[in-house]
Amino acid sequence: MSFEQIVFYGFSFMLIFSALMVILVKNSVKAALFLVLCFFASSALWLLLEAEFLAITLMLVYVGAVMVLFLFVVMMLDINYSALRQGYTKVLPIALMVALGFLLLLQWLVGNEHFGLNIIAEPQKHPADYSNVRELGRVLYTDYFYPFELAAVILLVAIIAAISLTFRGKRGRKSQDIDKQVEANKQNRLKVVKVEPVVSPKISDGEKA
Amino acid sequence: MIMEWALILLDILLKIAAILLPVILAVAYTTYAERKVIGYMQLRLGPNRVGPKGLFQPFADVIKLAMKEIVVPTGASRSLFILGPILFIGPSLAAWAVMPFDAELVLADIDAGLLFLLAMTSISVYGVIIAGWASNSKYAFLGSLRSASQIVSYELAMGFALVGVLMCSNSMNLGTIIEKQSGGIASWYFIPLFPMLVVYWISGVAETNRAPFDLAEGESEIVAGFHVEYAGMAFALFFLAEYANMILISCLTAVMFFGGWLSPFQGIPVLDNLTSWIPGTVWLLLKAGFFLFLFLWFRATFPRFRYDQVMRLGWKIFIPVTIVWIVVLAVWIKSPFWLWGAS
Incomplete structure (x- = not known):
């Protein structure tokens, strides 16, 4: 067994184990963390395929940003775990059927029939000066230019849609206007009032003592 | 075998x-x-x-x-409590693998070095989140939420600033980025990328949770933030990681914008010959040392930001500035007025 094979089997085992733990572990925060480990392992497998750009982007986008926000949501949820586990036996047959159906579907879609060695050739090793990043950029901005731009527009629409769904206007919020705060100075905030000292009419010597 | x-x-x-x-x-x-x-x-x-x-x-x-004894709080998730500081310091040390110390002196000369660095800095967020959540303490949790949202926000501006470096150098390899800057101070990237430099540097300070962006710690409001429950070596790991990150950001600023291990006297007739015996690593360390000093100087100078001000600076000022400058830069590079190497 070569060094690469050991790395491959190590990370593959890690990927399958963490993927299983995502659905088996009871605590939802831990499940989300196992999903992060899952992404990490698959990113390492992509590195073995010499797809370093995709591998690092997976780390950057999914591990670094998406899962962080996901964890935020999961951590803030107040989940009653015992209520969640009620009706387990009742749902089990349906769940098993769905799982089986999904497994068959996956086998049909990404099985040997479409992705076998006779359909797609074994990946060859590239020379040391081969730049994955450069190749990907070239393909993205020439052959796949329109789909790429279209995907960008769709994502932009999704962003705007999400913001417009949650934005409720400025009414009733006590957010501060930073420009106004910066503009505040001595002239328009501070008023110096001159008060004439009040002189008491007459104090006799006896009162002073 | x-x-x-x-x-x-x-x-x-x-x-x-x-x-x-x-x-x-x-x-x-x-x-x-x-x-x-x-x-x-x-x-x-x-x-x-x-x-x-x-x-x-x-x-x-x-x-x-x-x-000192490491005390695990009651009700804390023990394994995650230990994992937190390890996840925080691991990436900040791993990022050093791609740092070029001299022309030949680099451990991993990978093509996607810049992306690797960004990925590593984004992983260390998990250390903060896990530490805050596993501590089973409100102060720690609030601190970790603050810190994580701050790191995620400023990472975007930082990434955009690095896109500028990418556009100038046509490469994600840190060694190549430095070599493209050779030819004296005037050909370093801090001149065409000055807005990017400012954004990158301030984002770097925010990313490392240093003053004036240290509201993750905010002693006066949330005691000490995400590491309030940590003691002994577990705390020391957070402490070490913060300083390792500071040094890393300083070195990276020197590499991306100030020519890394290149001598500042390149191209000047007499001085170049006089200083040619100095190894490149010394120049890199001197440049990084200056930025490291800036970190300390900032801490002694500026009061802490308010939370909404931090978010406003990141999202409403830095990200628009970098996006506008990327467009300006794209036009500039294609125009005949571009002086920093053919693209």
């Missing part, structure tokens, strides 16, 4: 040690420098009891922290 693997393993371990030992020593003496510098800025002497001029102070601190 086994001998061969043992040799590979030994080779890797030796290389890791050769980079990490100096980094950890630098971290130790950055803490000392911080206390001395801020001390003098505030008309104090700083540590001066342990060893000559207090030079052994970092070792005394480490020994003190190592002797």
Whole structure:
């Protein structure tokens, strides 16, 4: 067994184990963390395929940003775990059927029939000066230019849609206007009032003592 | 077979040690420098009891922290509580793998070095989140939420600033980025990328949770933020990682915008010959040292930001500035007025 094979089997085992733990572990925060480990392992497998750009982007986008926000949501949820586990036996047959159906579907879609060695050739090793990043950029901005731009527009629409769904206007919020705060100075905030000292009419010597 | 693997393993371990030992020593003496510098800025002497001029102070601190007990709070998730600091320091040390110290002196000369760095800095968020959540404490949790949202926000501006470097150098390899800047101070990237430099540097300060962006700690509001429940070596790991990140950001700023290990006297007739014996690493360390000093200087100078101000600066000022400058830069590079190498 070569060094690469050991790395491959190590990370593959890690990927399958963490993927299983995502659905088996009871605590939802831990499940989300196992999903992060899952992404990490698959990113390492992509590195073995010499797809370093995709591998690092997976780390950057999914591990670094998406899962962080996901964890935020999961951590803030107040989940009653015992209520969640009620009706387990009742749902089990349906769940098993769905799982089986999904497994068959996956086998049909990404099985040997479409992705076998006779359909797609074994990946060859590239020379040391081969730049994955450069190749990907070239393909993205020439052959796949329109789909790429279209995907960008769709994502932009999704962003705007999400913001417009949650934005409720400025009414009733006590957010501060930073420009106004910066503009505040001595002239328009501070008023110096001159008060004439009040002189008491007459104090006799006896009162002073 | 086994001998061969043992040799590979030994080779890797030796290389890791050769980079990490100096980094950890630098971290130790950055803490000392911080206390001395801020001390003098505030008309104090700083540590001066342990060893000559207090030079052994970092070792005394480490020994003190190592002797302390690590207390796991009641109701805390024990495994995650231990994992938090490890996840925080791991990536910040792993990022050093792609740092070019000299023309040939780099551990992993990978093509996607810039992306690797961004990925590593984004992973260390998990250390913060896990530490805050696993501590089973409201203060720690609030601190970790603050810190994580701050790191995620400023990472975007930082990424955009690095896109500018990418556009100038046409490469994600850090060594190539430096080589493209050769030819004296005028050809360093801080001139065409000045807005990017400012954004990158301030984002770097925010990313490392340093003053004036240290509201993750916010002693006056949330005690000490995400690491409030940590003691002993577990706390020391957070502390070490913060300083390792500071040094990393300083080095990266020098690499991306100030020509890394290139001499500033390149192309100047007499000075170039006089200083050619100085190794490139020295120049890199001098440049990085200047930025490291800026970190300490900031801490002694600026009061802490308010939380909404931090978010506003990141999202509403830095990200628009970088996006506009990317467009300007794209036009500039294609125009005949571009002087920083053919693209």
